[in-house]
Amino acid sequence: SYHAAESYVQTNVTGTFHVAESCRAHGVRMVHTSTSEVYGTAITVPIDEDHPLQPQSPYSASKIGADMMALSYWHAHEVPVAVVRPFNTYGPRQSTRAVIPTILAQLQAGATQIKLGAVSPKRDFNYVTDTVAGFLALGDCDEALGRATNVGSGREISIGELVELLCRITGRDAEIVTDEARVRPEGSEVDRLLCDYSVATRIAGWKPEVSLEEGLQRT
Numbered sequence: 001s002y003h004a005a006e007s008y009v010q011t012n013v014t015g016t017f018h019v020a021e022s023c024r025a026h027g028v029r030m031v032h033t034s035t036s037e038v039y040g041t042a043i044t045v046p047i048d049e050d051h052p053l054q055p056q057s058p059y060s061a062s063k064i065g066a067d068m069m070a071l072s073y074w075h076a077h078e079v080p081v082a083v084v085r086p087f088n089t090y091g092p093r094q095s096t097r098a099v100i101p102t103i104l105a106q107l108q109a110g111a112t113q114i115k116l117g118a119v120s121p122k123r124d125f126n127y128v129t130d131t132v133a134g135f136l137a138l139g140d141c142d143e144a145l146g147r148a149t150n151v152g153s154g155r156e157i158s159i160g161e162l163v164e165l166l167c168r169i170t171g172r173d174a175e176i177v178t179d180e181a182r183v184r185p186e187g188s189e190v191d192r193l194l195c196d197y198s199v200a201t202r203i204a205g206w207k208p209e210v211s212l213e214e215g216l217q218r219t
Contacts, residue, residue, distance in 0.1 A: 001059035002057065002058065002185070002188075005058035008062040009058075011062075012063055012066040013062055013066050015066075016032065016069045016070055020069060020072075020073040020079060020081070023073070023080075029080040029139070030079060030081045031081075032070040032081060032082070032084065034148055035063050035086065036088065036150070036193050036195065037056075037057070037063060038053050038054075038060055038064045039052070039190075040052075040053075040060065041192055042191075042193060045156075046195055046196035048196040048198070049147070049148050049150055049199060056189075067148060070083055071083060074145065080145050082139055083147065083148035083149070084138050084144075084149060085151065086135075086151045087125070087126050087150070087193055088125045088126065089125075089131040090126070090127065090128065090215065090216075090219060091129070091218070091219055092219055099159060100166070102116070107166060107172045108170070108172075113174055113177045114175070114176050114177065115179040116163070116176055116178065117178070117182030118159065118178075118184070118189060119158065119160035119176055120160065121158065122156040122159075122194070123156065123158075123193050124153050124154070124156050125153060125162075126151065126195075127210035127214075127215035127218070129209075130151075131151055134206050135151070137204040140204075143203035144203060149199050149204075150196060151206070152194075152196075152208070153197075153208045153212065154208065155194075155212060157212065160176065163176055165213070169213070169216050
């Protein structure tokens with residue numbers, strides 16, 4: 001999004017508008033995918049749905065705009081819209097653009113050095129089956145309409161600690177080397193994400209079931 005911001009606006013903001021218009025026309029429920037990136041670096045933890053929205057990248061800004069566009073159709077046109085806000089989803093067959101498959105691909109290839117961007121940021125990784133279960137639960141929950149609801153694991157881990165854990169799980173050993181191409185601009189790095197998923201539990205009975213260790217072994 002740093003190099004092609006307009007395409008993110010077209011896809012996320014304008015695209016969400018078209019989906020909302022279609023749902024309005026056909027009288028169907030809309031489940032909109034948000035992202036924890038809309039929160040930016042945590043001001044308070046764990047992050048609940050009342051946390052300020054901070055557009056620290058063009059991607060984040062476009063998703064904030066998309067969320068607001070979706071919710072505007074709830075307010076203006078009574079379209080039943082549920083905004084689901086997943087934290088970092090991971091699992092089998094994920095694109096190597098994401099950090100966990102990036103690390104695993106390098107380890108499985110026998111690399112002795114893992115090339116990464118910043119390793120101090122902390123993330124909340126949620127296994128894909130838990131994320132899917134969250135979408136299904138909230139998509140079927142009337143109390144989720146007209147609001148954003150977090151879906152995450154409630155556990156944080158730094159990228160550096162994640163590498164150490166994956167080394168233990170795979171039985172491989174490697175050192176971390178900084179790849180400058182993967183480093184975000186200084187004001188754009190999200191240093192900490194940690195999910196408060198208590199609303200999803202209260203209104204839809206959802207909670208994560210797969211531990212990070214188990215999820216990484218499956219992956």
